[in-house]
Amino acid sequence: MECFQMDLTEVLRVVLLGKESLIPPRTHYSRYLTEYVMYVIVSGSMRLKVNGCAETLEAGDIWLFRKGDSQDPMDSSFCEYYYVHFQAERICDLKLSEIEYSCRLRKKQEQYLTADSFSAECYDFMKVIVKRRNHVADKELFESIRTLMQNSILTTECKQPERRLEISGAVAAVLIKLEGNNIREVKSISEDNRKNYDTARKIADYIELHYAEPISGENIEREFYLKFDYANRIFHKNMGCTIIKYRNIVRIQHAKARMRATNMSFKEIALETGIENTHYFSRIFKKIEGLSPSEYKKKFLKPNDRKEEKDEFVQI
Numbered sequence: 001m002e003c004f005q006m007d008l009t010e011v012l013r014v015v016l017l018g019k020e021s022l023i024p025p026r027t028h029y030s031r032y033l034t035e036y037v038m039y040v041i042v043s044g045s046m047r048l049k050v051n052g053c054a055e056t057l058e059a060g061d062i063w064l065f066r067k068g069d070s071q072d073p074m075d076s077s078f079c080e081y082y083y084v085h086f087q088a089e090r091i092c093d094l095k096l097s098e099i100e101y102s103c104r105l106r107k108k109q110e111q112y113l114t115a116d117s118f119s120a121e122c123y124d125f126m127k128v129i130v131k132r133r134n135h136v137a138d139k140e141l142f143e144s145i146r147t148l149m150q151n152s153i154l155t156t157e158c159k160q161p162e163r164r165l166e167i168s169g170a171v172a173a174v175l176i177k178l179e180g181n182n183i184r185e186v187k188s189i190s191e192d193n194r195k196n197y198d199t200a201r202k203i204a205d206y207i208e209l210h211y212a213e214p215i216s217g218e219n220i221e222r223e224f225y226l227k228f229d230y231a232n233r234i235f236h237k238n239m240g241c242t243i244i245k246y247r248n249i250v251r252i253q254h255a256k257a258r259m260r261a262t263n264m265s266f267k268e269i270a271l272e273t274g275i276e277n278t279h280y281f282s283r284i285f286k287k288i289e290g291l292s293p294s295e296y297k298k299k300f301l302k303p304n305d306r307k308e309e310k311d312e313f314v315q316i
Contacts, residue, residue, distance in 0.1 A: 007090035200238035
């Protein structure tokens with residue numbers, strides 16, 4: 001399976017982005033590509049020879065072509081599509097089996113679910129692996145991609161750096177959405193698996209939104225109409241950890257952000273992140289981070305303030 005690995009921390013240089021309609025008898029044309037190209041097929045179909053191989057692009061397909069690929073039309077048919085031509089330095093071709101691709105996506109998902117939301121390491125997950133040919137069956141997701149393309153059509157007025165950056169960001173967002181869709185498909189061998197994955201993601205989103213509130217098994221049962229044990233099994237299978245562990249990870253991430261950005265006491269931070277017992281706060285902080293709140297805070301204090309910070313926690 002052909003894939004592209006791209007580092008989207010580098011700004012993509014979008015040189016063309018527009019919308020095209022092929023109406024018979026008009027056809028695509030023969031050419032060699034001088035940059036990377038992405039097609040988003042909105043309706044109809046397009047039959048091409050890509051590097052001499054016959055390919056049919058259907059509505060919902062998103063194709064990526066590499067610099068140097070050849071395209072030749074095969075026949076005439078109606079097709080409405082968006083096209084993006086872009087340049088990128090940090091991009092390479094990969095050949096992966098379906099199993100290798102699935103393993104990479106699973107590992108990446110497990111890593112970013114437990115990553116610190118308030119750290120630079122989150123940018124590591126902007127290094128995406130996207131298949132040459134992708135299909136988006138989810139109508140809502142495809143509509144969001146179509147909207148991004150429509151709002152980013154390149155014209156002669158798009159010379160301002162700010163607008164250009166917005167357009168590059170939109171294309172990068174589409175690529176990230178594609179990888180996210182592929183992660184979902186990896187988890188979705190059956191319709192039941194797809195539903196379970198979506199449920200697990202909704203539970204994760206709920207926790208991230210309500211982390212400072214009491215989140216217990218009863219809350220989850222009431223919110224998602226599922227027995228907590230069953231919901232927990234679904235969550236663990238798809239996300240790699242239990243619901244309660246994920247809740248604690250999210251709370252500690254927010255606590256760490258407050259430690260770095262404010263002079264709030266540990267007691268205030270614990271309460272703001274939904275933990276009323278400060279000893280419990282200290283215990284789960286150390287379990288997740290491998291060091292106590294005082295030890296963590298020390299890393300960001302001036303030497304003269306370090307003893308004082310330790311004493312403040314003792315008084316809690």
